[in-house]
Amino acid sequence: MPAALADKKSFFSREQDEYQNPELHFFKDKQAFELPVFTDVTRIIRHPTYSEVFGIVEGTSDTVAFTYTIRVLSHSFPISAVLPGGDLLFQFFYPQPIDSNILTPLNQHLYLSLPAAHYIATIETDNKYNLIAPGSVESEFLGDHIRWSVTTSQLDHFNFLLSSNLVKLPPTKSNPSTEIYAQIPNIGKMTEVAVKADELRNYIKETYKIRQIPYLKIADLTDVRNAIYPNGHWIAIKIPTNLQYLPSSLAEIWMESFVKGRTITNRWKYPIFYKGLSEFLKYDFLKTQYPELKLLGPLANTLPGRIFGLDSIPYWYQNQLIFLFTERQGLSQPLNDDYARSSRLHLDGSGVAKYVSALFHLKGYLGEFKFNKLMYEAFEQGHIITPEAFHRHLSENHHRPLDWFTVDFYTKNTILDYELLQIRRCNYTQVITVKNRGQIKAPIPISGIKDGEIFITQWFEGHHGTRKIPVHTEVFDRIIIDARAETPEINHHNNQMRTAGILRRLEPVKFQFYTGLEEPFKNQIYWYPMLNFNAYDRILLGISVYNSGLLLKKYEYQISPQFSTGTGKLTGIANFTANYPIHSGFFHMIRAGVYFKYFHYDQDLAFTRWSPTVRFWWRKSNPRSMYFHITRLRFVDVRRELPPDYEDLPVDISNASYGVFSLNHTMEYTSILKPTIVKANFEKSSAFVKVFGEWDQRWMLPNRRWLILRLFYGQFLKNNLPSANAFYNFGLSGTLDYNFDYLFYGRSDSAGIWSQQMFITDGGFRAATGVYASRWMGSINVSIPFWKFLGMYADAGWADGRMAYGTGIRLAFITDFVELYLPVFTSQQRVGANTGYLPKVRFLFNPDFNAVLQRIRRGWY
Template sequence: MLLNNHKILIDQEIIYYNPSDKPMDTIYLLNWANGYRDKKTPLTKRLIEDYDKSLYFARIDDRGYSSIRFLQCNGSYTKYNEHKDAADIIRVILPATLPPKESVKINVEYEVKLPKDKYTRYGHGELSYNLRYWHLTPAVYDNTKWHLFSNLNMDDYYMQPADFKIDFAVPLGYTLHSELDQEVAIKKDHVLYSLKGKDRLDIQLNILLNNDFSIYDTQDLKIVTDIKSKNLTENIKVDVLQRQIDFIKEYLGNYPHQKMLVNLASYQKRPVYGFNQLPKSLNPFSDIFEWDIKLFKTITDRYIENTILTNTREDAWLADGIQIYLMIEYVKNYYPEVKAIGNISKKWGIRQYNIAKLDFNGKYPFVYQFSTRKELDQSLSTRADSLSNFNLKLVNRYKSGLGLRYLNEYLNNDIVKKSLKEFYQEHNLKLSKTVSFNEILTSKTDKDLSWYFGNYLKTDNKINYTIESIRKESDSVEVTIKNKSNFPAPITLYGVNKKEIKYKQWIDPIDVEKKVKVPVKDIDRLSLNYEYLYPEANLRDNWKKLNRKLLNRPLKVTFFRDIEDPYYNQVFYKPIIDYNFYDGFLLGPNIYNQALFKKKWLFSATPVYGFKSNTITGNFAFAYEHLPQETGVYRYRAGISASRSHYDNDLAFNKISPFFLIDFKRNTLRDVGGKSLLTRYVMVDKELPLEAEIPESYKYNIFNIRYGYAQPNIINDLRYFADFQYNDNFSKASIDVRYRKLTNINRYLDFRMFFGAFLFNDTESNFFSYSSDRPSDYLFDLNYLGRSEDSGFLSQQVIITEGGFKSIFEDSYANEWILSSNASIGVWRFIELYADAGFLKNRNENARFKYDTGVRLNFIHNFLEVYFPLQSSNGFEPEFSDYASRIRFVLTIDIERVYNFVKRGFY
């Protein structure tokens, strides 16, 4: 019975049959409704990993739980307890051993408090309930072990098909929708729904005060959905749904049930990416296409998860692959003209870009290639709960579907289609493993498929072939094809004339190199993987022109970044607007070669004009980047950067820095942060003012090594770096440690410690000394808006480094060592209290102690903050007449830092 306080009182009887050939003394029940109970459940921890703290800090009234009142086995009370570290799994100790193939009756009475639906889209809204995983279900035992999975918001419930009979009472005025057969009886104070179904899995229920669902009767299946389209008639919708069901039946077979619930919440959890990323105001897709694809996506999801019963947490590739493969084939059949960005591709200023030419189905290899070029992909055999969100939601699903398309093209004769249908018919509503599909598929062909069931499914090795060379003969050309990876796989070789395919040949897997002869008639270009029938890491070296010119790839200059075009050397440009006090507003082009995919050789040049200085300044960088696959290093990057700007009125500086950077791999792709080692040689040449007396601070070279570590979790954020610098006149070493804690009452606690010391110091000024409140930034790493200002608004900018103090002191430098700590604690929302304390030591002097306290308005951490000093070593600062000039601020406008902040937890 559903109560008004969002609770369900459940009296449940479970008849459990021992499916194994071994006696049982314990049964496990999945109790996923209890995953919302507190901060310690696996579900809460998982959401925290995804940078979602909503459930962690949810009010008690908004949480959910499952509370058992009593539990009996065969009429006898029995012992039960929560599984260790998993509040959503119950261990039931049977009063008597359960023999193989025998049954036990479990009676359990419990109360389920439904959470708000904002956490996982399941629970209660304002006037509706979307129920999923709301009742107890026996876990799966497969004769070797129990498969015990907690709720991780992955919608991968694993259970045996069961027969259900449910009597569900809801308040008057509410309507209940489900996939079960139902009878309705109106009672005095409630409506009783009697629900029945055979061979069912987790039961979804939608209960609404305002019924927003429509029911469509096709010839085979009744579709119940709240996915709307205002501009389509009911007849068109029924025709489209009938086409969808017929299409799925052609590839799989009949759906075993009479009705399917296709709700908006299920679609929103697994949307069609592209629809929700493009602005609706531009009307990128027609109403019929968008509604059709949304419904097809969700119906195929339900079709598969209700019939193909595999352990998708450990063995997800086939279920994911079938769904994406059906999507690819459906769009190819009925919407071949639709582009990935829809009608936006036809708009002026967009249609000349490569992304505008990308077909809707082209997004699948595009996303895969984006991931693999960044070395962010994971194997299809990786457990689903170990995948990054990017791979879980997109890349692995796409790679699975592309793999089936790959097999279909390679094997021909609809072998994949026939194998899928046979697998579906033999294993429909039966627990199975995808190895069964492998056996069916290999039985239908003489071709060796070990490359597919090995490298493709079980590793993250990439397919990467190139045309090494060509040699013309009288009526043919000898093509040398080289395998650049450790993944031999079948490939296609094409002969093309003005984008028309004249010749096509499948070539069996090549270990190292192979020579192939191709007729040259009517061919001006040879290409591998021209139709992108298989996912490949790099397409840029896949082709050769028969009549080679000086440049195999002509130069193509494009406004703003585009997707990669393998037939051109691409250069991009975009406008840059920046500001500093001495140059004023800066305007100019950024010219670069980095497309949306990673490249090895990178350059960027940004000449800008300063409207205040009336001069041209800017920066330039050139680098080589290598991403090794099977090492503990994620990336090597070596190069040189140079820049010119003004550091004071009419005074410019030049900075040149060759560098070598190593980024180390994370332990897993679900980890955030990482480790890096930077080595560089910084050469600075500053223009001297007329009154300059100490030239050491105007032209200098510094060798710098820095090791950095970051683990920016949402609850415990730890970062540190160690830094070493060497110059002819000084050498120094320092360590900076930062820890940020989100407390149980949703308040932040910040702590930072800095220690720096000179190993030797023969300098004559404080330019290279440590500073308590405003370092000179002699390496020009910090984004000061007015770096030489000692008065006025811009002098109040603070960047937390070295001493990190907010108050400004007269004797703020240390030419021997410095030890400081900075702390703050949240009070209410963005209001915090801060305190800094530390010691500064100069040569031949005693160490000086400094402190300050005040109020911090932390609007956006590290991006927009304001500090109001109160008590410090200077005294009670609000009493000073110049108090307004003592207020400090943090302002960051670095676009790259904003992007890295936003993408946390996804890649």
């Protein structure tokens, strides 16, 4: 991997860039982490440096035997990592004979997996070390040295830990096949780990009747940051701060090790299958053994937990939340995509979560006994070597086709969405009408709810279109599809209906403070008191009511009335949006909405703005692509109150009311080292037509600060206003914001603190110039960091042929959100500015929450 990192065009380097991990790019001594390099000479693989390491190829190319001796006396051997306290972590990934026709950008730069291997290692160390290694380990004392002999097989890599800090706990009768190594302060906690490991072992034995579970070693590496790759023989645990999460932490690594030890799966080719299978076993264990475990653990029972509705959400529901986050944005991808085509969000969460949910769906449909039997046979008879073999095993042992699981869920980018349309009670039965709004013909669990509890659940075969289904004759309060929320449905909010009364499809309403996690069968309405400010409305007091949470909903609204203490009038905002995820084609999501604002923009002068808008999110050519495109079409209708002395002027001059149509396209290259944002804009109104664009290019320096270059150019194609009226003109120091997009606290002020607020728009000058262009404008802005938040800026530009420039000190407390500019030199003076230096200082303050989310999104999707 270090060799791959040295090649900036390698897959591994690009992956670290995508994962927003700059530390590796600025790491100087890469050789300190170099892994062994082997050369193939006449059927012998030999290590070229400090130790005698060689392997002889025996038999077929599928089996390689390595015999090597490593002397670790003075840390001279190139190792994977030196851990806190001087422990040594070795992780060897060995080359594999492969067909050159299957090389990909991924496996050209990563050590590959061995399909089958046998390792014999001889390791000589100082007496102070304990050895934690896979397989059979024998020791021989040589005075002040120890010679270890390690024999193991069926591994795709060989890793071991030489520790002088960990102590081996004595074995217990209840857990004789597990070794526990603990840090001295954590001995008590690691004793609890032994108990939980015993629970996991017994669960596998009792649930799936698997008897042969490998001897396992568990090492306490709580404070270690390095990634330890599991190999099925020993695992590294990091003890959570709150022990309530210990079963979850241990189950995750224990089940991953178990699956790793039972399969020889190519985890790079089948990342979702490999991880999804182990994650399913983890959640199945937790649901069975720890059903009381909540999603946020101890926080669920606190006052904030109850306020935000966390007390009722079980731990396992996080799979639903994770995959719904992606699915509702049209960002999901087939679960059988290999590692090189999988986005970070798909690999680290949504893809795995969807496969886990699909397995629970399958378990519910087959029944626990049959599902567990099929899993036992899959593990014992080697049917989980590949997902194709596993899925074929399932299909061949069930009397009905399982294509909905093996094909639709796993190989296609399709959605599951059943809607309950109608309930009719006849003399002898109840008939419900169910419509399939998705593309997957999956089985349907339908439950009858009586007195708030599930009375009965019946499974029905899936269908396309609309179908009438007779159900149990008991008189229920409600009928719900997937009442346990275990199937990977994209929308549970159309799954229930009351059997009597009016508005029977209306979900129970739940008022909730601020925000919360989505509950599948409740109509959550969020609220919070508002306290805002601007120079003309003064303090704004109000309340915001909305239904948008952490997950997108198809229809979202926000209503925020606010009382202006400065004017005594009611102001506020109101928005309504509709989200349409698209799972194939040019776009992955379309959002259409109407946005309304009413505030004051000057003393006793208000504005009203309506803005119907449509946004198109373009699908990436490859889910791992760092290029992100979005197109926006909107119309902005503004009505402004004017002072009495403007009443006799014509509307097109006074700008009392106007409409602006705009088309905007943004391209973002989301590299952490060299991000780029390019924006192209077209605007048209009755008074003007103009085009403009900007290029924001950044380079991350070794001090983790940004060197920023920004270019801007704008051109009027038509401008009917006289040059003295600068309302729509390009501004060298920023726009006049006639679209009312930005949060200016004193947008009409010409003096005072609020007149010094600015945003980097148009010419982007950090100093106030008072210069505007009615024909064309071009500018260049540079920001150079020096130390922490201290840096300098330089601006140069041309407005209708007039040149201006300036430079000064830039204090970037939070880049793009909180910055302060202290001008040192400028070729222009602000029109009407008071004498003195302080009025020339300007600041940027951007509290836009959507801009914050956009920054966090980088590297994920």
